[in-house]
Amino acid sequence: MRLRVIAANIGVKLTCFYREKTTMFFTIAFPIVLILVFGTIFMSQDNVEYRLCVQDLDQTKSSEQSVKTLELNGKFKITRVAPAVNATQYVRDNGVNLVLILPKGFERSLMRRKFFNDFKESVTITYIYDPSSSSVATKMEILNAVLAGINQEMSGVPPFVKSVSTSILTRKYRFIEFFIPGIIAMAVMTLSLFGTVDSDTELRQKGIIRKLSTTPITRTDWILSSILYQFILAVISTAVMLLVSYAVFDVSLHIDAWLLVFIMLDVFAFVGIGMILTRFAKEAQSAAAASNAISYPMMFLSGSFFPIELMPTFLQGFAKLLPLYYVNEGLRAAMVFEDNMAALRAAAIIGGFAAVVFILGIMATKWDEDQ
Amino acid sequence: MTKETEYAIEVDNLTKRYGDLLAVDDVSFTVNRGEVFAFLGPNGAGKTTTVEIIETIRTPTSGKVTLLGMDVTKKKHSIVPHIGVLPQGFSSFDRITVRETLQYYSRLFSCRKPDIDGLIELVNLKDKAKEQYKNLSGGLRQRLGIAIALVNDPEVVFLDEPSTGLDPRARREVWEVLHGLKKKGKTVFLTTHYIEEAELLADTVAIISKGKIISMGSPRELIESNADYQVLTLQSVDEKTFEIIRRMGYEPVLNNYKDIRIRVEQMDDLPKILNAIKDAGALYLGLDVRKPNLEEVFLKLTGEALREGSAAERGAE
Numbered sequence: 001m002r003l004r005v006i007a008a009n010i011g012v013k014l015t016c017f018y019r020e021k022t023t024m025f026f027t028i029a030f031p032i033v034l035i036l037v038f039g040t041i042f043m044s045q046d047n048v049e050y051r052l053c054v055q056d057l058d059q060t061k062s063s064e065q066s067v068k069t070l071e072l073n074g075k076f077k078i079t080r081v082a083p084a085v086n087a088t089q090y091v092r093d094n095g096v097n098l099v100l101i102l103p104k105g106f107e108r109s110l111m112r113r114k115f116f117n118d119f120k121e122s123v124t125i126t127y128i129y130d131p132s133s134s135s136v137a138t139k140m141e142i143l144n145a146v147l148a149g150i151n152q153e154m155s156g157v158p159p160f161v162k163s164v165s166t167s168i169l170t171r172k173y174r175f176i177e178f179f180i181p182g183i184i185a186m187a188v189m190t191l192s193l194f195g196t197v198d199s200d201t202e203l204r205q206k207g208i209i210r211k212l213s214t215t216p217i218t219r220t221d222w223i224l225s226s227i228l229y230q231f232i233l234a235v236i237s238t239a240v241m242l243l244v245s246y247a248v249f250d251v252s253l254h255i256d257a258w259l260l261v262f263i264m265l266d267v268f269a270f271v272g273i274g275m276i277l278t279r280f281a282k283e284a285q286s287a288a289a290a291s292n293a294i295s296y297p298m299m300f301l302s303g304s305f306f307p308i309e310l311m312p313t314f315l316q317g318f319a320k321l322l323p324l325y326y327v328n329e330g331l332r333a334a335m336v337f338e339d340n341m342a343a344l345r346a347a348a349i350i351g352g353f354a355a356v357v358f359i360l361g362i363m364a365t366k367w368d369e370d371q
Numbered sequence: 372m373t374k375e376t377e378y379a380i381e382v383d384n385l386t387k388r389y390g391d392l393l394a395v396d397d398v399s400f401t402v403n404r405g406e407v408f409a410f411l412g413p414n415g416a417g418k419t420t421t422v423e424i425i426e427t428i429r430t431p432t433s434g435k436v437t438l439l440g441m442d443v444t445k446k447k448h449s450i451v452p453h454i455g456v457l458p459q460g461f462s463s464f465d466r467i468t469v470r471e472t473l474q475y476y477s478r479l480f481s482c483r484k485p486d487i488d489g490l491i492e493l494v495n496l497k498d499k500a501k502e503q504y505k506n507l508s509g510g511l512r513q514r515l516g517i518a519i520a521l522v523n524d525p526e527v528v529f530l531d532e533p534s535t536g537l538d539p540r541a542r543r544e545v546w547e548v549l550h551g552l553k554k555k556g557k558t559v560f561l562t563t564h565y566i567e568e569a570e571l572l573a574d575t576v577a578i579i580s581k582g583k584i585i586s587m588g589s590p591r592e593l594i595e596s597n598a599d600y601q602v603l604t605l606q607s608v609d610e611k612t613f614e615i616i617r618r619m620g621y622e623p624v625l626n627n628y629k630d631i632r633i634r635v636e637q638m639d640d641l642p643k644i645l646n647a648i649k650d651a652g653a654l655y656l657g658l659d660v661r662k663p664n665l666e667e668v669f670l671k672l673t674g675e676a677l678r679e680g681s682a683a684e685r686g687a688e
Contacts, residue, residue: 008478012464012471019466019503206462211519213428214456214529215479216448 005217009225010232013199017233027195028237031187032244035180038305039249042175050139052076053090053099057083060107067102069150075142087128097133100143101126113154173336177253180245181331182304184259187241188234188266189298189324194291195230196274200365201287204278209367219367223275230271234263258334258343265347266327269354275361298324326350376440379404379527379558380425385434387420387582394420396582397434402560402575404526407553409573410562411669417582418562419459419531425560426456426529439526452480455520459531459562461513465505469496469515472504473522480523494518494548510541517548527558534568546571566666576665580673590665597671598662603633603641605648607656615651616644635660 017024052070056063071078081090087099106123113121125147129136152159203209212222238259245251273294281287299305301315302324308316319325330346333339380402387395395417402408410418423429425436427447436443441450463472470487477485491500494514499507507515513533520528533549534542542565549572552559563569569576570590577587586593605612607629616623616633621644623631635641641660648655663671 002481004481005479008475012467012475015471016464016466207458207460208462208464210428211456211458211461211463212479214426214451214454214458215476216451216481217479 002221005221006225006228009217009222010229013225013229014232027191027233028240030190031183031237031241034183035241035244036248038179038183039176039245042179043249049077050075050135050142051079051096052139052143053079053081053094053096055081055083055085055087055090055099055101057104058102058106059083062107062110063102066106066150070100070143070146073142073146075146087126091128091130096130097136098127098129098139101128173252174249176245176249177251177336178307178332179305180241180251180253181335182328184238184241185262185266185302185324185327185331186299186304187237188263189270189327190295191233191237192230192267192270193274193277193295194288195233196226196271197277197281197287197291199226200275200278201281201283204366205283213367219362219365222367223362223365227267227271230267231264234267235260238263253335254338255335258340258347259331261347262327262330262334262343262350265330265350265354266324268358269323269327269350272354272357272359272361276357276364279364279366298322303328323350323353326353376437377404378402379406379439380408380560381435381437382421382425383435385421385424385436386432387417387424387429388432393582395424395431398579398582398584399434400577400584400587402527402558404558405556406574407549407559407561407572409569409576410560410579411564411566411569411576411665412562412579412673413564416579418579421579422529422531422560422562426454427451452523453526455523455525455528457513457516457520457528457530457533459535461516463504463512463515463519466503468501468503469507469518470500472515473518476519476522482523485522490518490521493521493551495544508541510537510544513537513541513545514548517545517552521552521557525557527560528552529560531562532564533561534563534565542568566664566669570665578669578672585672586668593668594662594665597668599636600663601635601638601641601660602663602667603635603644604630604659604661605633605655606630606658607654609654611651612648612653612655615647615653619644619647 017027054067054070056067067078067080070076079096081087081099087101091097091099102125103123109121109123112118127140127143129140200209242253242255245253274291277287277290277294281290301311301319302308302322303319304324308319308325311319326346326349330343330350333342333346378401380400382401383399385395385398386393398417398421410421412418420429424431425438425443427438427443427450430444438450439453443450464475467475469491473487473490474485477487491497494517496511496514496518499511502511504512504515517530517533520530530549534545537545546568549559549561553572559572561568561573574589575587576590576593578585578593586597588596604626608631613623613625613631616631621633621635623633626632633644635644645658
């Protein structure tokens with residue numbers, strides 16, 4: 001192993017990367033786009049406001065007051081639908097997913113209940129909704145909770161069961177802060193895996209590896225150069241992701257040595273897998289297909305984009321077999337929960353995995369023509 | 372330091388087998404220091420396999436190969452700094468310039484004072500020094516490959532098919548560079564299926580076919596020792612002439628549509644042919660009698676053409 005040789009290799013690789021503007025753009029920009037898109041979605045979910053269409057058939061002060069109560073709840077932006085309009089047709093024609101109908105006689109029933117204590121008196125509010133809409137169920141749940149609150153208040157009796165919530169975290173985190181470590185883990189995996197497979201397959205196909213094998217550079221020099229190059233790219237990519245996250249979303253994340261440890265382990269694990277795939281994928285196309293087959297399940301099942309608790313139980317079990325799951329867990333433990341023990345546990349698991357695949361990767365790397 | 376042996380390369384009973392395929396079949400030869408040695412043979416003859424064994428990137432099935440006195444199977448790390456290699460189908464990093472590529476390889480060899488400018492000058496790439504590899508034409512790429520092979524000032528240079536796939540002009544430019552190498556006194560091991568390349572550049576030519584060396588010597592020696600016939604070329608013949616010669620029992624071969632080439636075993640037969648044409652009142656514009664060239668010798672020895680559609684294939688039999 002000679003540092004001068006390794007430095008020469010890294011220099012050539014970084015120069016190629018810098019001059020390949022398209023590759024550079026997608027390597028750096030792709031995770032940034034994900035952060036901006038998902039970050040914007042999650043940020044708006046923190047202060048979500050639904051559009052609610054209300055048709056007031058009663059047209060009285062009381063019914064108007066009730067509509068205002070819904071508006072004051074803060075979750076709804078009210079759109080009024082004229083009483084003469086057919087609500088079902090309105091849903092179909094206007095692309096809305098729910099119209100709430102306050103019935104005629106609303107005020108009269110309310111008065112009878114309030115002033116004559118006629119507890120048999122009630123009103124029925126109708127939801128006309130489109131079940132194919134994904135957000136309509138949430139909207140109806142919120143509406144039901146608001147209506148339950150109104151009913152409780154009208155009963156004049158204090159509620160028996162109350163609830164209070166206490167977070168296990170010392171301070172409140174936003175979803176974007178859980179999301180960023182997942183994207184870092186995924187981005188480092190992608191660039192390490194695809195970087196290794198694409199580059200090694202191309203260099204082998206073009207005969208550059210064969211040429212290099214007639215020079216004093218050894219297989220160890222070459223592999224170490226590749227690892228360090230991927231690590232440098234991973235650190236640059238992570239730094240850009242964090243800068244964008246801080247600048248655009250004002251995230252609050254704990255950054256310490258664990259971040260570098262997990263980036264390094266992520267790089268080792270997926271460069272190792274990349275080296276193994278390169279051995280068996282003879283052409284660039286089959287290498288790309290093999291990389292996709294490895295990376296897509298990791299991306300979607302290991303909890304990078306969303307918590308694995310949202311998945312069916314058997315898939316949750318499967319997720320725990322994926323190395324990226326432990327990078328996600330470790331990075332969140334370090335950057336969000338500041339839990340060193342949990343980070344250490346995750347690091348031990350992914351470290352063990354990385355060591356095994358990296359050794360296999362070295363063994364699989366062909367240097368001489370007859371290997 | 373390398374051993375001061377008489378030969379730069381010694382190959383003894385070299386065999387390379389891939390399963391049932393015998394790629395190199397019990398081959399033995401030596402290459403003198405400072406000579407240009409050419410392996411001449413068609414694709415699949417075993418040229419590249421042999422040369423890659425000598426370059427230390429393949430291992431022999433059996434036999435012994437020493438380079439500068441060192442066993443290639445045991446002394447790879449000692450041998451590599453003393454050799455320069457232009458592999459077959461050479462390629463380099465697309466986005467790296469000519470100068471940067473040479474600097475990169477000089478660092479791999481830990482060259483203390485690499486003469487990058489001298490190398491660029493030698494392969495005539497001064498105008499292209501800042502050009503990225505992907506923008507170079509085939510000929511320029513091969514010249515860069517030759518410069519890379521020389522970056523460590525090697526004692527032995529291996530050039531595997533250096534002009535394959537190049538147009539005639541680019542090929543001649545590569546040959547000019549190789550002439551320069553010859554003048555510098557480097558030991559050059561060349562593999563080629565271009566007869567002109569071997570004839571023009573090589574001191575010694577080994578004809579290889581189906582993994583075996585069929586014949587070896589200087590181009591002149593090869594021709595002398597195998598030229599037991601003459602080639603008669605008649606220019607701009609008419610159909611009548613063609614028929615007369617055919618009827619005399621020869622197999623005239625049409626060359627360039629109007630010329631015919633006839634293989635004549637006995638010198639005495641030459642006047643007989645010419646008289647027969649004259650007596651029949653047939654026409655031809657000119658004639659030429661010469662010994663066969665190396666390509667025709669190759670065809671005679673191996674029974675196969677060097678390249679598809681090569682001159683020998685169409686030539687006199």
